[in-house]
Amino acid sequence: MTFFFRLIDVQAVNAKEYAERATRELTRTAKLPAPRGEITDRNGHVLARSIESLDLVVDQTLINRPQRAAEIVAPIIGESTSYVKSRLTGTRKFVYVARDITPAQWKSIKAALAAENAEVKLSKRIGGFFSERGFRRDYPEKYLAASLLGFVNSAGVGGGGMESSLNNTLAGKDGIFTYENGGGPSIPSSRQILIPPQPGKSVRLTIDRDLQWAAEDAITALAKETKASSVSAVIIDPATGEILALATAPGFDPNNFSQTKASLLKIPSVQDIYEPGSTGKVMTMAAALEEKVVTPTTVFKTPDKIRRAGKTFNDHDKHSVWKLTATGILAKSSNVGTIKISERMSENTLYSYLRKFGIGERVRLGLPAEPAGILNPVEKWSGSTFPTVSFGQSYSVTAIQATSVFATIANAGLRVTPTLVAGTSDSSGHYTAAPRPESQRVISQDVARQLSAMMESVVQEGGTAVRAAIPGYRVAGKTGTAQRYDGSCGCYRGYTASFIGFAPADKPRFVMSVTVQNPVGIHWGGYLGGPVFKSVISYALKSYRVPPTGVELSPYPLDKKGLDKLNKETKVATASAKR
Amino acid sequence: MALAARKIPLVKSMPTARTPEPLLRLVQDLRVADGKSVTTTAFVYLVFGALITSIFMVMALNMALNQDSIKLHRLKIEAQAIADQEEAITAQVARFSSPHMLAKRARTLGMVPSGTPEFLDLRPKVSVDSEVAVKGVAP
Numbered sequence: 168m169t170f171f172f173r174l175i176d177v178q179a180v181n182a183k184e185y186a187e188r189a190t191r192e193l194t195r196t197a198k199l200p201a202p203r204g205e206i207t208d209r210n211g212h213v214l215a216r217s218i219e220s221l222d223l224v225v226d227q228t229l230i231n232r233p234q235r236a237a238e239i240v241a242p243i244i245g246e247s248t249s250y251v252k253s254r255l256t257g258t259r260k261f262v263y264v265a266r267d268i269t270p271a272q273w274k275s276i277k278a279a280l281a282a283e284n285a286e287v288k289l290s291k292r293i294g295g296f297f298s299e300r301g302f303r304r305d306y307p308e309k310y311l312a313a314s315l316l317g318f319v320n321s322a323g324v325g326g327g328g329m330e331s332s333l334n335n336t337l338a339g340k341d342g343i344f345t346y347e348n349g350g351g352p353s354i355p356s357s358r359q360i361l362i363p364p365q366p367g368k369s370v371r372l373t374i375d376r377d378l379q380w381a382a383e384d385a386i387t388a389l390a391k392e393t394k395a396s397s398v399s400a401v402i403i404d405p406a407t408g409e410i411l412a413l414a415t416a417p418g419f420d421p422n423n424f425s426q427t428k429a430s431l432l433k434i435p436s437v438q439d440i441y442e443p444g445s446t447g448k449v450m451t452m453a454a455a456l457e458e459k460v461v462t463p464t465t466v467f468k469t470p471d472k473i474r475r476a477g478k479t480f481n482d483h484d485k486h487s488v489w490k491l492t493a494t495g496i497l498a499k500s501s502n503v504g505t506i507k508i509s510e511r512m513s514e515n516t517l518y519s520y521l522r523k524f525g526i527g528e529r530v531r532l533g534l535p536a537e538p539a540g541i542l543n544p545v546e547k548w549s550g551s552t553f554p555t556v557s558f559g560q561s562y563s564v565t566a567i568q569a570t571s572v573f574a575t576i577a578n579a580g581l582r583v584t585p586t587l588v589a590g591t592s593d594s595s596g597h598y599t600a601a602p603r604p605e606s607q608r609v610i611s612q613d614v615a616r617q618l619s620a621m622m623e624s625v626v627q628e629g630g631t632a633v634r635a636a637i638p639g640y641r642v643a644g645k646t647g648t649a650q651r652y653d654g655s656c657g658c659y660r661g662y663t664a665s666f667i668g669f670a671p672a673d674k675p676r677f678v679m680s681v682t683v684q685n686p687v688g689i690h691w692g693g694y695l696g697g698p699v700f701k702s703v704i705s706y707a708l709k710s711y712r713v714p715p716t717g718v719e720l721s722p723y724p725l726d727k728k729g730l731d732k733l734n735k736e737t738k739v740a741t742a743s744a745k746r
Numbered sequence: 747m748a749l750a751a752r753k754i755p756l757v758k759s760m761p762t763a764r765t766p767e768p769l770l771r772l773v774q775d776l777r778v779a780d781g782k783s784v785t786t787t788a789f790v791y792l793v794f795g796a797l798i799t800s801i802f803m804v805m806a807l808n809m810a811l812n813q814d815s816i817k818l819h820r821l822k823i824e825a826q827a828i829a830d831q832e833e834a835i836t837a838q839v840a841r842f843s844s845p846h847m848l849a850k851r852a853r854t855l856g857m858v859p860s861g862t863p864e865f866l867d868l869r870p871k872v873s874v875d876s877e878v879a880v881k882g883v884a885p
Contacts, residue, residue, distance in 0.1 A: 213840060218833050270830040307840035380845035638862045709863060717867050 193347045201339025201364035202302050206316060206329060208376040209409075209589055215316050215330065215421075217302040221273050223265040227257040229295030236293045239279045240264070243272055255295075264296075266303075273298045304330075306421045312379050314415040314434045315534075315587075318424035326424075327432050329370065329587070332533045336591060339367035366594040373409035373589045378402055381706045382414035385699045386681065390416040393686035393695060399436035399566050400699065402707065403678045405574040405669065408583030408604045410532075410567075411677070411707075413437070435684065436566035437534050440541065441663045443569050444649025445500045445631075445692070446680075447559025449618065450572060451509050452497055454520035456614045460511035463494045463621050463723040464730055469504040476550025480506060480558075483648070495725035498624040500631050500646060502558040509557035514545045517556065523609045524572045525582060526564055532587050540564045560649060566665075570680040573645075573667045576622070577675035580615035582607050619643045623672050623720055625693075632693030635668055635700045639715045640708060643675075644668020644700065646692035651685060661685040666696025670704050673716050677707050 177185055202217035223244060230236055237252035244251070244265040254264045276296060284292040304319040317328025325334035342364030347357035382400040390398040402412040415435055419427040433439070455461045469489045471482045482501050489495070489504075496504030509517055522528070527542030541563040543552070555561040567585055575582040584604040592598045610618070622643035626636045631646040647665040652658075667680040681696035689695065707713075724730040841847060 218837060219830065269834070270827055305837060307837060308844045309841075309846070311844065311846065377845055380849075384846075384849070639865055705862060706859075709860065714865050717865075 195346060195348050197344045197346070199342035199344050199362075199364045200301050200323070201341050202366045203304065203319065203323070203339060204337045204367035204369035204592075206333075206337070206370050206372060208372055208374045208379070209411075210376065211371070212308075212376040214308055214312055214372070214374075214376070215304060215306050218305045220267040220301055220303040221270060222263055222299045222301060223268050223273070223276070224297045224299050225255055225262050225264055226260045226295040226297070227255060227262055228260060230255045230293065232291060232293055235283070236280075236296075239283060239293075240276055240296070243275045243279065244268055268298075304421075308376070308380075309420050309422060310418045311376065311383065312374060312413070313418045313421045314432065315374070315413050316421060318421040318432075328434060328534065329372070331535050333370055333588075336370060337367045339594075340365040368594075369592045371589045371592065371598075373404075373411065373587055374413065375411045377710060378703070378707055379412040379414060381703050382412040382679075383416065383418065385703050386414055386416040387418070389681075389683065389695065389699055393683060393688065395683045395687070396685040397435045397439070398681070398683050399439075400682075400703065401436050401566055401570045401680045402703070403570055403574045403585055405577035405583070405675050405678050408571075408574070408585045408606075409589070410585050410587050412679075412703075413567075413587070433536075434534060436680075436682065437530075437532060438536050438538065438565070439684070440538050440563040440565055441651060441682070441684065442562065442649045443559045443564050443665070444647035444663065445502075445559055446569055446572075446645045446647035446665055446667050447562075447564075448497060448500065448505045448557070449576065449622065449645050450521055450524050450526075451505055451517060451557045452493065452621065453524075453576065453610050453614060453618055454512060454517055455493070455508050456617055457520070457610045458512055458516060461493045461508055463617055464492045466490055466492055466727045466730065467496060467504050467507045469496065469501050469507070471503065473503045473506055473554075475506065475554045478551045478554075480554055490727035492724055492726060492730055494621040494624050494723035495729075497621050497645070498627075498630040498725050500625075505558045506554040509553065514548060514553045517553070518542075518545045520609070521556070521562070523582070523607070524575060525568055526562060526572075528568075530565070530567050530571065530585055532567065532585065534587070538565060540568055559647060563652075566680055566682045569665070569682075570667060570678055573669060573680070574678040575609050576615050576618055577643075577669040577678050578615075579612040580608055580610035582609050619669075619672055619675075620720065621723060622668075624722055624725060626668065626697075627722065629725055630693075631691070632666055632668070632697045634693060634697030635666055637670060637701055637705050637708070640670050641672035641716070641718075641720055642668055642670045642700075642704075643672035646696070648690060648692045662690035664690045664692040664695045666692045666700050668700050668704075670708065671713065671716055672720075673718055676711065676713050677704055679704055679707075 205213055205217075206215040207213050223240075233252050233255040234248075236255055237248045241248040241251040246265065251264060254262055280293055280296060302323070306313070306316065313328075315328050317330035317332075318326050319330050320326040323338070325331040325337065330337065343360075343362040345360040347354050347359070382402060386398040386400050389395070398416045400412060400414040401410065403410055413434070413436055417431060419431045424432070452461075456463075467490070469482075469491045471484070471486045473480050480502055482499075482503050489499070489501070491499060491501060491504055493504075493508060495501075496508065521542055527540050529537055529539040531537070543562070548556075552561050571582065571585050574585070583606045586601065586604045588601045590598055590600040620643075622645055623641060624630050625644050625646065626632045626642045632644055635644055636642055645667055647663070647667070649663045649665075650659040651661045651663045653660040662685065664683040664686055665681060667678070669675040669678040679700050681699045683690075683692075683695050686695060724733050
């Protein structure tokens with residue numbers, strides 16, 4: 168009779184409740200994590216990817232001999248027994264013991280526990296160990312482009328660099344798996360509902376892995392040698408604005424970012440601003456040439472100091488009064504000469520050219536915390552600001568902005584906005600190219616060619632960056648050595664040494680900047696940055712199979728003496744031609 | 747059945763004397779040739795036999811189905827293990843083929859970075875850049 172009433176209760180009176188309870192107890196829902204998309208270089212080499220991982224998890228309530236369990240598991244996962252024991256002891260039902268163990272390790276743990284359990288009574292058997300599948304971010308190239316790529320935190324969210332700025336694109340949508348189980352894995356042939364995860368999109372960068380490595384290798388050595396706080400290098404294809412390398416030293420291993428100093432996680436070439444110093448002189452020269460207030464051979468009397476607005480401005484070295492051409496002023500990097508050139512224009516004219524070159528405007532690479540730099544409007548300039556701005560101080564730029572200025576000159580005066588993302592691919596492999604970057608004419612083609620030829624004198628005998636010359640190729644560039652503003656003391660302390668150049672100068676393929684912050688000892692931009700430029704761009708020219716154009720440079724004279732000599736030779740040549 | 751039903755009287759006259767009531771039947775009592783009636787035991791055995799056979803067949807089918815399902819489950823685990831292995835190997839290959847590792851390995855093997863290349867301008871038949879090359883072709 169009891170059985171009968173119970174049957175009626177179960178099957179009719181409370182049937183719905185019992186059915187729901189059974190379903191609840193039998194059915195489990197698991198989250199299926201979606202893998203993040205890959206980040207690759209321009210040639211498809213994987214720089215960051217998600218790989219499946221196993222996490223070792225325990226239900227502490229099921230561990231009845233934690234000491235013995237820890238003794239068995241600890242050597243397999245490479246942790247101390249005391250640590251493992253601390254993870255096994257307690258009343259929590261879900262505790263991570265080890266992250267990212269290999270399938271072989273999990274197999275060993277299961278086998279070791281089974282062997283142990285076979286020898287003891289049922290009541291003393293060790294249970295409660297589970298494995299949880301997920302994804303972890305893997306950076307197979309380790310240090311390569313680490314600051315640019317950033318990292319992914321334990322919650323699976325991008326925490327820096329491209330991982331952070333492209334998080335929405337890279338992150339997929341998790342799936343759901345509902346299944347029936349008997350206190351463990353799913354029951355075969357039972358009812359299962361699977362909503363598959365949607366993987367994130369893959370991002371193809373404009374970076375060239377090999378060039379990136381060459382740049383990083385060279386600047387890492389330089390950073391060690393100079394004990395600089397940071398060294399960065401940027402390589403841009405001037406025609407397309409594509410950034411081919413964006414290197415930082417010292418770097419870090421994003422596979423192990425949690426043990427990295429916070430200061431190493433940033434991207435100095437994008438996030439740090441500095442006063443460019445003499446590399447900024449090319450903008451003053453470009454403005455003066457475009458405004459037709461000077462030519463490459465206009466001669467200026469150039470003493471080693473000049474007084475303006477109650478301040479004395481000096482050249483780097485003491486010298487007698489030189490009679491330098493505009494080209495000579497650039498080659499010798501004379502502050503006094505540059506001030507004299509700038510005085511042939513108005514403050515507003517110089518300011519407008521700086522703006523056109525992109526100074527004070529965010530490049531918008533899409534990376535986090537990218538500053539616009541500092542360029543105060545003319546109304547805020549003091550009497551000494553104009554001469555100071557002319558030789559590259561009193562305003563601040565990022566290394567990307569500074570490199571973009573040179574890329575504009577290399578690209579015949581057309582400024583193409585630098586880009587880092589070439590395109591994206593969805594999980595089915597459909598590739599969508601990124602929109603073409605915007606371009607804007609800054610100076611005319613003729614002026615850009617003249618300026619480029621003037622900049623070639625910088626790497627030739629008598630210039631400030633002979634160490635940047637590459638045999639067989641024409642190279643144009645400019646050195647920069649500026650006093651460095653130190654935010655910690657609110658004063659000028661240390662130097663920023665830089666060299667920015669491009670090659671081949673008469674048919675530019677690569678523009679590269681090398682920026683050394685706070686070097687110890689020698690701090691000349693040409694001395695420190697020149698050799699790095701030479702080694703990396705030589706490698707780039709070889710890798711991309713760029714032959715020299717074979718067209719020889721007819722250099723502009725650097726001073727009046729050279730100009731007179733050239734004029735005399737021209738007269739003789741003209742006379743002999745008439746005869 | 748219709749023929750058998752016709753033989754059964756539909757209206758029964760009231761008995762005059764107390765006689766045993768005849769057994770009501772829908773079908774005529776089956777009898778074999780010798781006049782003995784047929785028992786239902788064989789039929790019951792047949793039904794039970796069919797039932798048990800059916801149950802065993804269903805069980806066998808179910809077992810076969812589950813066997814495949816278990817096999818599929820095991821194969822999935824095996825496939826996962828192989829996929830894990832493949833992924834580990836891919837990661838290893840990626841690490842070994844990184845420029846850093848290649849450069850390290852090349853250095854170990856005694857290789858050095860190549861120097862500046864020589865380019866020959868074939869029209870004037872001389873090297874355009876290198877003094878060494880010019881000396882090399884000079885008579």
